[in-house]
Amino acid sequence: MSTALGLALIMLGVAGQPPGQTHSDSTLTTEAGARLYFAYCSACHGAEGNTIPGVDFRTGKFRRASSDDDLTMIVQRGIPGTAMPPNSFGNSELRAVVGYIRSLQGSHLEALRGDARRGQMIFEGRGGCLNCHRVNGKGAYAATDLSDIGIIRSIDYLQRSLVDPAVSDLPEHRRIRAVTRDGVAVAGRHLNEDTFTVQLIDSKGNLISLLKSELKAYEVVKGSTMPSYRDRLSPGELEDLVRYVYSLKGSASK
Amino acid sequence: MKCARLSLFFFASISLFSQVSYERLLRAPQEPQNWLTYSGSYLSQRYSLLDQITPANVTQLDLSWIFQAQSLEKFEATPLVVDGIMYLTQPPNDIVALDAKTGRLFWVYQYHASSGARLCCGLVNRGLAILGNTLYMGTIDAHLVAIDAKNGHVLWNTEVADCTLGYAITHAPLVVKDKIVVGTAGGEYGIRSFLAAYDASSGKQVWRFDAVPAPGMPGHETWQGDSWEHGGGSFWVTGSYDPTTNLTYWGTGNPGPDWNPDQRPGDNLYTDSAIAVDADTGQLKWFFQFTPHDGSDWDSTQVPVLADLDWNGARRKVMLWANRNGLFYVLDRESGRFLSGRPFVNQNWNSGLDANGRPILIPATEGARVNPGNQGGTNWYSPSYSPRTGLFYVTAWLDTFATYLRTSGKYEPGRRFMGGSFKSPLPPIRRGPINTWTEEGGHGGILALDPHTGKTQWEFKTHDVSDSGILTTASDLLFTGGREGYFYALDARTGALLWKFTVGGTGAANPMTYRIDGKQYIAIAAGHCLFAFALRDQP
Numbered sequence: 001m002s003t004a005l006g007l008a009l010i011m012l013g014v015a016g017q018p019p020g021q022t023h024s025d026s027t028l029t030t031e032a033g034a035r036l037y038f039a040y041c042s043a044c045h046g047a048e049g050n051t052i053p054g055v056d057f058r059t060g061k062f063r064r065a066s067s068d069d070d071l072t073m074i075v076q077r078g079i080p081g082t083a084m085p086p087n088s089f090g091n092s093e094l095r096a097v098v099g100y101i102r103s104l105q106g107s108h109l110e111a112l113r114g115d116a117r118r119g120q121m122i123f124e125g126r127g128g129c130l131n132c133h134r135v136n137g138k139g140a141y142a143a144t145d146l147s148d149i150g151i152i153r154s155i156d157y158l159q160r161s162l163v164d165p166a167v168s169d170l171p172e173h174r175r176i177r178a179v180t181r182d183g184v185a186v187a188g189r190h191l192n193e194d195t196f197t198v199q200l201i202d203s204k205g206n207l208i209s210l211l212k213s214e215l216k217a218y219e220v221v222k223g224s225t226m227p228s229y230r231d232r233l234s235p236g237e238l239e240d241l242v243r244y245v246y247s248l249k250g251s252a253s254k
Numbered sequence: 255m256k257c258a259r260l261s262l263f264f265f266a267s268i269s270l271f272s273q274v275s276y277e278r279l280l281r282a283p284q285e286p287q288n289w290l291t292y293s294g295s296y297l298s299q300r301y302s303l304l305d306q307i308t309p310a311n312v313t314q315l316d317l318s319w320i321f322q323a324q325s326l327e328k329f330e331a332t333p334l335v336v337d338g339i340m341y342l343t344q345p346p347n348d349i350v351a352l353d354a355k356t357g358r359l360f361w362v363y364q365y366h367a368s369s370g371a372r373l374c375c376g377l378v379n380r381g382l383a384i385l386g387n388t389l390y391m392g393t394i395d396a397h398l399v400a401i402d403a404k405n406g407h408v409l410w411n412t413e414v415a416d417c418t419l420g421y422a423i424t425h426a427p428l429v430v431k432d433k434i435v436v437g438t439a440g441g442e443y444g445i446r447s448f449l450a451a452y453d454a455s456s457g458k459q460v461w462r463f464d465a466v467p468a469p470g471m472p473g474h475e476t477w478q479g480d481s482w483e484h485g486g487g488s489f490w491v492t493g494s495y496d497p498t499t500n501l502t503y504w505g506t507g508n509p510g511p512d513w514n515p516d517q518r519p520g521d522n523l524y525t526d527s528a529i530a531v532d533a534d535t536g537q538l539k540w541f542f543q544f545t546p547h548d549g550s551d552w553d554s555t556q557v558p559v560l561a562d563l564d565w566n567g568a569r570r571k572v573m574l575w576a577n578r579n580g581l582f583y584v585l586d587r588e589s590g591r592f593l594s595g596r597p598f599v600n601q602n603w604n605s606g607l608d609a610n611g612r613p614i615l616i617p618a619t620e621g622a623r624v625n626p627g628n629q630g631g632t633n634w635y636s637p638s639y640s641p642r643t644g645l646f647y648v649t650a651w652l653d654t655f656a657t658y659l660r661t662s663g664k665y666e667p668g669r670r671f672m673g674g675s676f677k678s679p680l681p682p683i684r685r686g687p688i689n690t691w692t693e694e695g696g697h698g699g700i701l702a703l704d705p706h707t708g709k710t711q712w713e714f715k716t717h718d719v720s721d722s723g724i725l726t727t728a729s730d731l732l733f734t735g736g737r738e739g740y741f742y743a744l745d746a747r748t749g750a751l752l753w754k755f756t757v758g759g760t761g762a763a764n765p766m767t768y769r770i771d772g773k774q775y776i777a778i779a780a781g782h783c784l785f786a787f788a789l790r791d792q793p
Contacts (some may be wrong), residue, residue: 038661042675043374043442043512047659051677053688083328083376088668171690192688194738195717196754220692 033100036093041101044083049104060105061151071098105154112155112243114236119244122237127229132203135248141205142189143226144173148250158242162233165224173224176200178210179217186210190220274336274384276431280497287769289335291492292381292426293636294766297560298494300638302767305729306774307789312731312743312753314790318775319357321350321784328376328762329779332426332636332723334384335768340777341384341403342784346377347393349401355770357786363406370418371395372668374442380492380763381426383434385454392423392436398452400434410457414438418668420445425492430502430533433460437489441507441553444484444663444671449493449504449529451536461536465489465506465524473523473541481518484665486510487525491555491634496571499588501530501539503560503573507553511663514673515549522547526554528575530590540590542611545579549658550603551628551676552578557636559646560587563705574705576637576648578630579603582708583611596708598701599631599652620660627654627696628676629719636723636764638732643746645702645711647732651719654680654696680719689738691718700724700734702749712749723764725776733776735761741778741785757785 038047049057064079065071072094078086089097123129130139133146149158161168171190176198178186188200188208198218199209212218229238274290282288282295286303293300307315323329327345334341340354347365352358371377371394383390388409389401395417400409414436415421420443428435430451437449450462465487467473477485486509493504509518509525524538526545531538545552559574565584573587580601584593592611602625604613618624629651637648656678663673679695691697698719702711720736727733732746741761742754759781767776777786 035661035664038659038675039663039672040670043670043672047675047677085372171692172688174690174692190690193691193717194689194740195715196740 032093033096033098033103036089036097037100040087041097049101056152057101057104059152059154059157060102068095068098068102071101112239112246114239114241114243116240116244116247118237119240119242119247122233122241123244127233127241132225140203141201142203144189146245146248148248150246150248151250155242155246158245159238161226162238162241163228163230165226165228168226169222169224175221175225177217177219177221178215180210181214181216183216273386276385276429279385279429286767287335288337289333289766289768290384291334291428292332292383293492293494293557293764296495296497298492298557298636299559299561299641299726300557300636300724300764300766301640301726301728303728304767304769304774305727306769307727307731307776308729309731309745309752311789315743315753315755315776315787316790317755318355318786318788320786321352321357323782323784324348326782328378328760329782329784330378330380330424330763331779331784332381332764332766333777333784334382334389335766336384336403338770339403340768341382341389343379343381343391346379347391349382349389349391349406351403351406354768354775354786355773361406363401363408365391365393365399367393368395368417370668371422372417372420372443373422373424373439374670378424380424383427383429385429385432385434388454390427390429390434390454392425392427394422394424396421396423396438398423398427398434398436398457400454400457412452412457412459414450414452415445415448419443420668420670421447424490428492428495428502429454430495433533435493435502435533437465437493437504439488439490439507441486441488441490441510442512442670442672443668444486444510444665445488446483446485447488447507449489449531449536451533461534463529463531463536463538465529467523472538476521476523478519481520481522484510484671485518485522485525486512487522487527488553489555490553491557494558494560494573495533496560496587498571499530499539500533501587502533503528503530503558503587505529505554505556505558505575507555508548508551511671511673512551513549513658513676514660514663515547516660517663517673518547520547526552526579528554528558528573528585528590530587542583542585542590542592544575544577544581544583544611546612548579549660550579550624550630550656552630553633554578555634556632558587559637559639561639561641561705563644565593565706572705574637574639574646576632576646576650576703578626578633579613580626580631581607581613582646582648582703584705584708585611594708597631598648598703598708598710599650599654600625601631621657623655623657625653625655626651627656627678627680628658629654629678629680633721635721635762638724638726639705640726640730640746642728642730643702643726644705645746646705647724647726647746648701648703649720649722649724649734649736650699650701651680652697652699652715653693654678654719656680689718698736700732700744700749702746714744714749714751721760721762722778722780725765725767727767733765733767733778735763735765735778735780737761739780741765741780741787755785755787757781757783759783
């Protein structure tokens, strides 16, 4: 159990609905919302609502909105200083398009069984997750900090990534292996890259910036180092673990 | 003291009498100390005769000054420089006049666009035109305004089109003789675009060319039913002009709706085309359609680069065009005749071009991967042609792809009219400083193409793709920027990297150059700043 809940937990999926959130007018058809969405929104947000980095409608979580009213306001007025333009929808259209955006998320928290407290014990104990991940100041830096993963990722995604590491094999989770001209080996998680440089964080939390021209060897390692927990944990334990991880909402939840 | 007075008098004299006549615009390449049009000259080669900065000394380039825009919108403008004064649009439609030597401000003109303006892809403006002592700017709410270049006061303001229907102007106008030529953007809003010329002194429209022909006009037969009414064909990059043919050349944008060609059977003229219109009358002399019946949003809104080449043993007036559809074309600019065409990036949508340059399509099912991707092999940012190297330089997006989903697009005034969507691993607009780009999505590159063969002579590969144009100079230097936040110089003959500077922000603009007091400057917008570089003073 020494391996870790390796690199990455991000991307695709269907998400849970936070409790207390208002829902869209269900009398409007999804088709009407879809038509508007594909006419006005998908060019930037993509067919699945996930093409803008940091904005993923499938999670059901929004940085600037929690209620449908908030979403409606954003769709209507846009976000000044960003590429999000205002739109001149009527009220029924606003409800339809917001409803469609909501429909891009899937399973609901109510459907998620498991016990977060037990999940935390697994996470910090025999799951070995803190050997790579970090949560609220505890753990390692080798993999992503999961302190707010419950805001960023959907339940479905979290479930799948625990049993199928390929799900979380995303560019931002990949490892870099490099050897400097002096023969020093450097390894860590890929943070940023351009034509001439690459930035990474090693397992001790050192932030490292390398000039590619000064490297003898350089490789972006494809494939996730996250182990599969399919056979390591029981279905019940997996549910506990997902319940815990999904409860991690960052400072906003404190 | 006497010396200071003298230089002040001299400077004031220059400013008072520096009228930019049409004759000066015609001879713009011969006064490389200035940058008088969007692309540097009517040929639009973005090539300068200045050669003080060379491959040997380019490592001595230093930052001279920075202008920080009071705007967080994308900064796509190329400045003009006229006798020491820089005129620049601050996004979207403010104009600033600067001392091009120090970056200090003379005046700022603030334009307040209508709240009805709507743009698909950011509140952008790419630059100005100048004639006499008047600056001309197209606005995001589809107006053309004339501004006194001395004090920033409005001389006239003409509404070109109704912005609430999605019409906008984002490109720098083109001055031809006594007319100001502009076209309308808005291809994602079901507009029916047009190019028009306005009298420079009064702002009154002189001629208009409709990019989508009305019933009874030649070309209308390439549309069915009422699809022509919202057929697009927008203009959003400045055209070129050849005084020997008296033709002004422009590229047109995608047909509408973008991604559902089933809604508009036919070739959809004159979308995705190069057009040549008489500069005095607006009459269409010829057209060449790069992508008939386009379903990928491959606007042909690239800068038409004009050059005179030896072609099969004869001197020929040609037009060089690396198109968003992934092919590099050479056309005869007198007749519009197709001379050659060849892919400059990987593509899988045609098996070649016929004798007239029409693509021979490879049948594909809906949802299949299409190369290049939605953003194409290149896009609006300027290429460059160097008469010295004989090479055409283009910012390319290599090995990209997209898949498309068609939906029924219903036209509603002022609303987006797209007819579907696309998926691609490429973000169309870079957001944030973190780049976790991978090879799976493709990569960027600066390509040097031989116009005679269409083959790539060299490639400077970049990790990320780029929205920055290219400048070449008579010292065989190539300058460009990009999304990665660098501004850099390559050897135009070999593609070798000679110098680079971290500007920090995304470069989505074209470099230009000018000279003041014997010193050559290179300027580029990136992030929310304009950077000016020159050689370090020797101690």
